[in-house]
Amino acid sequence: MIFVLRPSATLSDRQRLVHEIEKLGARAHDVSEGSTLAVATQSAPGASTSALGALQALPFVERVLTIAKPYKLAAREAGKGRSVVSIGSVPVGGDSFAVIAGPCAVESELQLRASALGARDAGASILRGGAYKPRTSPYSFQGLGADGLKMLRDVGDELEMPIVTEALDPRDVELVARYADALQIGSRNSQNFPLLSEAGRTGKPVMLKRGMAQTLKELLLAAEYVLRAAPAGAAASVILCERGVRSFDGETRNLLDLASVPALQELCHLPVIVDPSHATGRSELVAPMAKAAVAAGADGLMVEVHPDPLAARSDGRQALRPSEFAALMEKVERLLEIEGKQLATPLRRP
C-alpha cells in the first residue's frame, strides 16, 4: 500500500503516518519523490489491511495506491493455466472456440426455431435468446418470461444445442437455472451483487457481461461474487463477455474494447468471449468486429441472428440474417486455423 501525501503535507505529517503504520504492525518505507511525500507499507503477518487502508482518512493523505489484485478466485497466478468452462456439453476456452447465437429476444417458437436452425447450420453450438429482457424503457417489449424459457428448452433439445439466457431478478434465478444450461448476467446488472451471488449459488456456468463503464478490475470482482457463491465442490465457472463500453461518439452503440480480451486473459484464468452485436448496434459492423475478436484471441462469440430483422421486437438493427451469419462463420473458421483453435462442438458421450 502506498500513501501519497497532499502537497500541503509536512515532514512531521509523514512521521505521524509512519508511526500509525508501525502501530498497526507493518513496516513503512519512505518513497517520496521530489517534493511529493509518500510512504510505502510492507506486508506483515499481523497487520490488518483494512485498518491500514483506513489511514487514508488522515487529513494530510491525498490518496492510497494498492498493489494487491483484490480478486482471488478469478486471478491467474503464475504457473496455473487457463480454465475451460463447459455449457452443457460444449467446452468454451482452451482451443475450443464457442459460438453462441440466436435472437435477441424469444418472440415465438417459430421465430426461435428459424433463428436456431440458421445458427446451428452455420456452426454455432450454443443457442441464445432472451426470455426476460432488460429494457431501458418500461414501455418496450419485456420478453415472454417463463413461456420463453420453455421455448428455449424445447428448441435447444430438439436441435441438441445447450442454451444460455439472461436472468434479471434474483427471484427468477432458480427458474431460469431449471431451463438453461448457462445463465447470462447482463451489462446493466454487472454490479447487481444479489443477482450475481444467486446465480453463483445455482452451480451453473454464468456468462457475465461487462458493465457500461466497468473497469476490468471491477468486472473481475463481479466474477468473484459469482465464484464465491458457488456450491462447495462446483468448478469455478464464469465466462466473461466484452460487449463494448459507453462512448462519447454516437456512431456506434457502444465502444468495443477488444484489448480487454488479451488483458483479461493475462489477469484471470476465465474464458473471455465477445458480443459484437450489442457492441456496435449496427449489423454491417458485426462481421468485421466478430472477425477482429477471433484475431484478438477471444474464446468465443455471442452473435444475434434473426430470420427477419425487420419484424424483430427488439434490436433488429443489429441482427444478422442467417445467410449473413453463415458468411461470417466461414471466415471465422479460417481465422481459427491461424489461432490454432477449432469451433466448439458438443462432446459426445460414449
Add this chain to the structure above:
Amino acid sequence: MIFVLRPSATLSDRQRLVHEIEKLGARAHDVSEGSTLAVATQSAPGASTSALGALQALPFVERVLTIAKPYKLAAREAGKGRSVVSIGSVPVGGDSFAVIAGPCAVESELQLRASALGARDAGASILRGGAYKPRTSPYSFQGLGADGLKMLRDVGDELEMPIVTEALDPRDVELVARYADALQIGSRNSQNFPLLSEAGRTGKPVMLKRGMAQTLKELLLAAEYVLRAAPAGAAASVILCERGVRSFDGETRNLLDLASVPALQELCHLPVIVDPSHATGRSELVAPMAKAAVAAGADGLMVEVHPDPLAARSDGRQALRPSEFAALMEKVERLLEIEGKQLATPLRRP
C-alpha cells in the same frame, strides 16, 4: 421519427422507405440535406411507433432519430409546475431545500447516533445510513442488514428525523420499506428494473441515484419504472440524485455533473438533489461541491458525516466530521437565501 440513410443509399432506397412508412399509415417528408438522404415521419393516429421504428433494420438505413421524450410520468410538460416530494414529514423541492446526512454505513448504534446528532444539530432534517451496502469487492464490509435497519429506525425516531436507506435486492424491499421513510436505489442499480419496480410498488418515496454512465434520458426512464409501478392513487414520488459519473481522470472518484441539475429540472417535474460525497470521494472537495450544488439550483443535498472517519468501515476518505459539516451548513444557509429557499424542516401537524 427521422430516418437518415447510409451514404450508399440511393433515391430508390428512399422511395422504398417512403412507401413502407406510408403503408404503416404515417406521412413521410423528404428532409435530405446535401448528399445525405433522409425522411421524416409525421405522427398519425393509426401508425404504430414500434412498427415504424423497426424500419431501421432496412439495410440502407443508417440511423433513426426520435423526437418524442420516452418518459411520460416523469416529463415536465408545458404549464405544469415542479413536484415537491415529502420524506416523512420533510418536504423536498419547491422552496424547501432538504439536507440528508449521516454515515455511509450503519456500523453501530453509537456511531449512528453520534453522526445523526451532528447532522441534525447543523441543520440536516433527514437521516441517511446504509444497512445493505453494495460493495465492489465481496471481501469488503457488506453492512449490518436488518439490524442496521432497526438502528436507523430507533435513532431516527429518537431524533425525529425521517430516514432514507438503500435497498439492493427486490426480496428485501418490503423489509426496508417497513423501516424506512424513503428507499434509496444506488448507482449500480440504476438500471436494475425489477428492483426499481419493486421499490415503486411500496408507494414510498424513492431516491434514485444516477448510474455511473447513465444519460439523463436513461435516468428519467429508470424513474419511469418506479413511477409506473406505484400503487393507484399514490403520488408520483421519485427524487433524482446526481452523484457524479465515471471519468477518465482519477483526481476525483467520479465527475460531478452539476449541469444535470438545471437540465433535469427542465426535462422533468421531479426534485433533483446532489451527493457531493460520492461524487468527489475526497472530504476536502465535499464542501465546495455542496455549495456549488446549492448555487446550481439543486433541491437538496445528501452528505456523509462520520464522527470518526479514521475508524469508518467504508468510505472514510470522503466523510465530513460533524464540525466540518456544521461549517458547511452555515454557508449553505446563506446560499439558500440568494436562491429564495429555506432549509427543509419537518411539517408539524396541528
Add this chain to the structure above:
Amino acid sequence: MIFVLRPSATLSDRQRLVHEIEKLGARAHDVSEGSTLAVATQSAPGASTSALGALQALPFVERVLTIAKPYKLAAREAGKGRSVVSIGSVPVGGDSFAVIAGPCAVESELQLRASALGARDAGASILRGGAYKPRTSPYSFQGLGADGLKMLRDVGDELEMPIVTEALDPRDVELVARYADALQIGSRNSQNFPLLSEAGRTGKPVMLKRGMAQTLKELLLAAEYVLRAAPAGAAASVILCERGVRSFDGETRNLLDLASVPALQELCHLPVIVDPSHATGRSELVAPMAKAAVAAGADGLMVEVHPDPLAARSDGRQALRPSEFAALMEKVERLLEIEGKQLATPLRRP
C-alpha cells in the same frame, strides 16, 4: 517509483528488478501484496529517474506508478500561497474575482461595442472576443483575423477594459500579443506544445483552457510549457480555465467538471476560472453554472454575451443577452460576499 509485476512474474524476476534498480544507484524495497509482486524505489542522489523509468520495458513488469508531481513551476508547495495574475490592470485571483465577458467571435465593431458595453455595465472588467476562431468545420466562419484584433483593442481602450483573445497559430502569437492584454489558448490546443511555448515567450499572461479529455495533471503540464518559456524575470502568469470535458451524454455540449476548481487550487498556485458558456452550450444553463462556479471557489468567470444571439455567426445558442448577463451578475455579487471576495476592478494608478 513503484514497479508492479505481471501476474506471471516470479520471485527471481523480482530479484532481477531489485538488482537492476540497485545497479542504477537507488534503493529498492519489497512492497508486494498478496500474490502481486511489487518493488518500490527510494530516491537517491545519484540515480537517474529516466533510467529507472525505462525499466518498465522489462518483460515481467506490468506497470510503474510514479509518485512525483511532474509539474514544477505550477506546483503548489507547502507554505507557499496562491498567485494573483493581472490582465492589464485587473487582478485575477486572491480575493479579486474577475469576470471576462464579450462575444464568442468579433463580428463587427458595432456588435463588439454593444456586447462590451453590456458586459462592462453589468460588472465585467475584462473583454473577450475571438478574432481567430478554431472551428471544427473548415466551412464555418473562421473569424476576422487582424481586423478583429484591432476592433478589440479599440473597443477595449474606449471602454477601459483589458482584452483577452485566442491565438491559434504560433506564427500569429506575436501579432496577437501586440494587441491583447492576455492570450487565450483554446481547448483544442491544450497540447499544442509549440503554441504554448510561443505564448509563454511573449511574457503576457496566458489563459489556458482545459482540453476535451485532459487530466488535471496534463493541464498542469501544459501550463508548465508556458511557464518554462516565459522570459527571465517575468512573473509566472498562467490562468487555468475549466470549460467542460467530453461526455457520453449529448444533453449538454460538454460536461462541466467543477470539482476541478478546488482540486486544481490544491495542486497548483495558479488562478482557476470557469467558462460556463462552452461548458453547457445552452444559454439557459449558463447562469446556474456560473453561480455554481462562484460557490465552488473559482477565481473568475468567462461568459459569452451577444447583443443579438439570433444573428450570431457562431455559438449563438450559448450566448447571454446583455439583460440576462446583468441579472446573472447581480447574483454573482451576492455569492461573492459569501466567499469573501469582490468583483475585480482595474487598479487605478496614483
Add this chain to the structure above:
Amino acid sequence: MIFVLRPSATLSDRQRLVHEIEKLGARAHDVSEGSTLAVATQSAPGASTSALGALQALPFVERVLTIAKPYKLAAREAGKGRSVVSIGSVPVGGDSFAVIAGPCAVESELQLRASALGARDAGASILRGGAYKPRTSPYSFQGLGADGLKMLRDVGDELEMPIVTEALDPRDVELVARYADALQIGSRNSQNFPLLSEAGRTGKPVMLKRGMAQTLKELLLAAEYVLRAAPAGAAASVILCERGVRSFDGETRNLLDLASVPALQELCHLPVIVDPSHATGRSELVAPMAKAAVAAGADGLMVEVHPDPLAARSDGRQALRPSEFAALMEKVERLLEIEGKQLATPLRRP
C-alpha cells in the same frame, strides 16, 4: 435540419419557428411526436443553411439535429470507390495493406537503422520515426529535430523505404515535407487547424491520427481541413489512423476503437490504418490488436519497433523487439490472405 423545441414550448412558439423558417425561403414540416414539438426543414435552393441554423438561439428551441454530413471532400458518396493513397511508391489502401514500422523516436542513426532493418526484413514497407516529439511533459526528451529528419531520410534511402514522420509546428512543415514522404499529424494536433492546413498545402500525403476524444465526424472534418488546403490538381491524400481514445480504465493506455475502421470506411473514401502501439501502451497487447485490426478490415498498421526497448528514450514499454515484430508479421500475412489483400510493396518503375 430538425428543430426540437423545449418542453415548455407552446404551439404558438412552433408557429413562430415555422414562420421564421419560411421567411428564410425553406419549407417547414411538423414532425412533433407525443408532447414534444418539432419542425423539420426541407432544403430549398435559396435558403441559407447558416441562417437557418442560427434559429437555434430562439429561446424555445432545445436543439437542432442536422442531417447533412459536413465533410464533403472526405465523404464517400454512392457509386464512388475508396481511395488508394501512395506514400513514396508504396500504395496504401485497396488490396494493398501497408505496414509502417520503426522506433517511436529517432535516437541515433545506429538505433534507427537497427529498427528499420528489423522492420523491413519482416515485411514493413514504410519507415516511421519521430524527429519532433509531442511530449506531455516539457521535461521529457523532445526529439532530435532536423538531425532526426536527416537520419530518417538517409536510412530510408539506404533501405528503400519511404518515410513518415510527425510535424508539430506549422513553421516546421516545409522542412519536414522536404525530408519526408508523408507527414504525420498526431493525436494532440487533431484539431490544430493551422497545422492541418499547412500540411495540406505541401501536397504530400498526410497521415492523420484520431484525437483523444474525437468523434469520427470531427476526424473527418479535420481531414477536410487538409484536403481543402491541397494545391490545385493534387490528389486527395489523407490516411486516417485509429490509435485509441481516452478511457476510464487505466488497464490500457488508450481504448482502441476498432469498430471505427469499418465505420470510417463506410463514411469516407480514405484509407484507414491502425496504430496498436499507442492504443495499448503495452507490448504484450500489440500483436493481438494488430491482428484484430487486419481482421477488422484496416488498410494498414503502424507499429513501434525498437532494437532495445529497455534503452528507449520514449515509450519503450510499448515497443516490439524485431523478433516479436517478425513473429507478428507472419500472422499478419496469413490474415491478409483471408481478407484478399497483400502486403504493400513499392511499385517498381519500368
